Amino acid sequence: MAQMAMVMNLDKCIGCHTCSVTCKQAWTNRSGTEYVWFNNVETRPGQGYPRRYEDQEKWKGGWTLDKKGRLTLKSGSRMKRLLNIFANPDLPTVSDYYDPWSYDYDTLLSAPQMDTTPVARPKSLITGEDTKVTWGANWDDSLGSGPEQVGKDPLLAKLSEQVKLEFEETFMFYLPRICEHCLNPSCAASCPSGAIYKRAEDGIVLVDQDKCRGWRQCVTGCPYKKIYFNHKTGKAEKCTFCYPRVEVGIPTVCSETCVGRLRYIGVMLYDADKVLEAASVTDDKDLYPAQLGVFLNPHDPRVIAEAERAGISPEWIAAAQDSPVYKLIVDYQIALPLHPEYRTMPMVWYVPPLSPVVDTLTQTGHDGENHDNLFGAIDALRIPLEYLAELFTAGEIGPVRASLQRLAGMRSFMRSINLGQEPDLSIPDAVG
Ligand code: SF4
Numbered sequence: 001m002a003q004m005a006m007v008m009n010l011d012k013c014i015g016c017h018t019c020s021v022t023c024k025q026a027w028t029n030r031s032g033t034e035y036v037w038f039n040n041v042e043t044r045p046g047q048g049y050p051r052r053y054e055d056q057e058k059w060k061g062g063w064t065l066d067k068k069g070r071l072t073l074k075s076g077s078r079m080k081r082l083l084n085i086f087a088n089p090d091l092p093t094v095s096d097y098y099d100p101w102s103y104d105y106d107t108l109l110s111a112p113q114m115d116t117t118p119v120a121r122p123k124s125l126i127t128g129e130d131t132k133v134t135w136g137a138n139w140d141d142s143l144g145s146g147p148e149q150v151g152k153d154p155l156l157a158k159l160s161e162q163v164k165l166e167f168e169e170t171f172m173f174y175l176p177r178i179c180e181h182c183l184n185p186s187c188a189a190s191c192p193s194g195a196i197y198k199r200a201e202d203g204i205v206l207v208d209q210d211k212c213r214g215w216r217q218c219v220t221g222c223p224y225k226k227i228y229f230n231h232k233t234g235k236a237e238k239c240t241f242c243y244p245r246v247e248v249g250i251p252t253v254c255s256e257t258c259v260g261r262l263r264y265i266g267v268m269l270y271d272a273d274k275v276l277e278a279a280s281v282t283d284d285k286d287l288y289p290a291q292l293g294v295f296l297n298p299h300d301p302r303v304i305a306e307a308e309r310a311g312i313s314p315e316w317i318a319a320a321q322d323s324p325v326y327k328l329i330v331d332y333q334i335a336l337p338l339h340p341e342y343r344t345m346p347m348v349w350y351v352p353p354l355s356p357v358v359d360t361l362t363q364t365g366h367d368g369e370n371h372d373n374l375f376g377a378i379d380a381l382r383i384p385l386e387y388l389a390e391l392f393t394a395g396e397i398g399p400v401r402a403s404l405q406r407l408a409g410m411r412s413f414m415r416s417i418n419l420g421q422e423p424d425l426s427i428p429d430a431v432g
């Protein structure tokens with residue numbers, strides 16, 4: 001009933017990829033994992049990494065409800081999954097991730113004298129062949145975002161009737177992603193060898209390398225595509241939430257090295273009996289409130305007594321009481337889960353970006369706020385609320401709007417204080 005969780009504040013991400021690079025240096029700087037980024041940062045709108053991972057009709061990740069309303073793996077029955085062991089059609093290929101390359105620097109050194117500068121050709125790190133580079137882990141960053149993204153980003157394609165993107169209305173932001181260390185992990189449920197487990201003490205999801213037989217059902221089963229196949233060892237690998245560091249009280253590598261200081265780590269206490277119940281609610285739009293409902297108030301004496309009975313140490317209970325993530329997720333309700341409709345109960349949460357308000361920016365010079373019209377301003381954000389809702393609340397706009405209103409209200413309130421002005425005392429009540 002104790003779970004490590006992370007909250008990322010998206011307004012602060014500058015897309016520098018320091019988190020990805022330091023994670024790679026620590027965990028996947030080995031042969032067999034060249035294409036693997038346990039932490040990646042993708043540009044939205046965009047297709048992500050691997051390409052179009054959010055299209056679960058294609059990749060069959062996560063859970064769905066069967067005709068009787070029971071939670072069932074989207075990748076099919078046990079029999080279908082066993083048959084798929086031999087020829088799994090629902091797996092991304094390396095070209096969906098990207099074929100990592102290195103430049104053939106010999107071309108630069110040994111090229112004959114020419115009129116133009118010799119150009120080093122990229123070589124595949126996997127096959128050694130010359131490669132025509134057509135995709136990368138964040139190729140969308142180079143493409144920029146505009147109306148042409150509508151057909152490529154699955155979320156924008158879904159919203160194309162509501163969100164008409166003209167060039168002057170284009171928007172972009174960065175979305176850093178790691179394994180969600182889900183409360184209801186479909187990777188673990190998909191594994192025929194029982195190799196994937198969730199640690200009771202902190203909820204971290206790991207792959208037992210001795211038990212893994214390389215069936216790759218977990219790669220299909222994870223809707224976030226955060227399990228990777230190591231081509232050299234023939235085993236599955238994934239983000240470990242840096243458990244050797246967490247165990248001695250230091251943060252994950254991505255959090256410690258984050259340039260924007262946007263990652264908050266903490267402990268959540270939850271009611272394990274309610275997890276499957278919450279994941280099974282019939283309406284996708286109820287999944288976010290249902291997920292909120294599984295968390296326990298760490299200050300409630302009955303919760304503390306129950307946690308002690310369950311063997312949770314006093315240090316961890318104290319950590320849960322002091323947890324920034326509990327405040328951001330439950331108290332303030334400004335952090336939202338990524339794609340709750342996958343029904344895995346993800347435990348990496350996001351404070352949505354409070355992008356510039358197009359009309360107020362020109363009037364006040366301040367982003368994302370309008371002292372006179374906080375609520376109207378939220379509806380004039382550059383990033384469409386519909387898009388954020390597709391990412392974080394299964395299309396339900398209310399919680400996204402409420403989160404952004406709180407952020408704008410706090411910004412406005414604090415700006416007044418910092419400027420030595422009288423803050424508008426009605427703001428805290430107005431934004432809840
Ligand atoms: Fe498993 Fe992580 Fe995927 Fe959740 S996000 S299903 S814990 S690999």
Ligand code: SF4
Nearest residue numbers: 013016017019258260
């Ligand atoms: Fe964003 Fe931090 Fe990663 Fe830089 S290090 S890309 S700011 S999450």
